[in-house]
Amino acid sequence: MSEQPVHFEPTADGAFLPTRFAQSHWGEDHLNGPAIVGLAAVVLEQEYGREEFLPSRLTVDLFKAARGVPTTVKTNLVRDGRRVRNSECELVQDGVTVAHATLVQYRRAEAPRGTEWTPPGEFAVPTEVDPSRAIHVSSDGQGWTNEIADHQNAARKRTWGRSIQVVAGTDNSAFVRAAVIAEGTSLVTNLGTAGVGYINGDLTVALVRLPVDDWIGVQAETHWAADGISVGTSTLYDRAGAFGSGMVTAVSNAAVQVDFGNDPFPSRTH
Structure with missing residues (x-):
């Protein structure tokens, strides 16, 4: 198994084997x-992506906890339209679907006339970046x-990071x-004074364009919680400005809350 920073190694039979870099803080x-x-x-993207579509x-x-075992993928093209393409996939472990994903692609086109409202969002990129650190x-x-x-507090949060290689x-x-960095919506919205006690059951990432380079920012926009359920939204930034949004819903996982000040897996990705 690879010791390089990569989440999965492809296997000879078409499956994907998770590496230690794919392990989480939850267990x-x-x-x-x-x-x-x-x-x-x-x-x-490999199966259904098209250059003229965004x-x-x-x-x-995220249906259930994915484990460190060979993972197979089932894919399906739901709709192949002139302006909209819809596809889906299932990630399967030991015969059980652990995650289901849907992708919507729109054909790029000329923008309509007029000017629309946009929020006055601002994101201050770090003045110094350590290239050896992912986040x-x-x-x-x-x-x-x-x-x-350092940020287990009740203040608004943001990250600036880059993803490791997903598949070797x-x-x-x-x-x-x-998509990978947008999953940090869970971190910037659910990190509180005692760490992260909500585990997200999904991620939605919506884009109006693609990021300009490897480094991407995620800034919390909203966080609501009641009865052990939370909803968080974020704005995605790159060096050119805002380019998309993230949203996660999550459920309380207080029995194994992740306290980063006392983290048993400090080298892992959240």
Whole structure:
């Protein structure tokens, strides 16, 4: 198994074997969200992506905890329209579907006349970036650091990061990079004073364009919680400005809450 920073190794029979970099903070044999989202994005784009279409919305439903076992993929082209393409895939482990993803692609076209409202969003890119670190974290009043534990507070949060390779031998496309980093919506919205106690059951990432390079920012926009259920939204940024949104719904997982100040798996991706 690869010791390079990659989430999955392809196998001779067409499956994908998770590496240690795909392991999450939730347990010894539990894959992280970016790995699962990334694999779905890679497969759907490779199978059904078209140059003249923009991958505008990816929704990944995380049905059950994915484990460190060979993972197979089932794909299906739902609709092949002139302006809209819809496709889907299932990630399967030991005969059980652990995640389901849908991809909506829109044909690129000339913009309509007029000017629409956009929010006055701002994102301050870190003035110094450590290229050896995959993630930089900031919270209001705290500034940028490389440690998630520094931001276990009740302030608004943001990240600036880049994704590791999802599948060995396959470079991450701009779409895959955006999907993987957008999974950080869960972190910037659900990280509180005691760590992360909500585990997200899905991710929706919506794009109006692709990111300009490897580095992508995720900034919390809303977070609502009641009865052990939370909803969080984010805006995605690159060096050229905002280019999309993320949304996650999540359920309380308080029994194994992740406290980054006392993290048993400090080298893992959230």
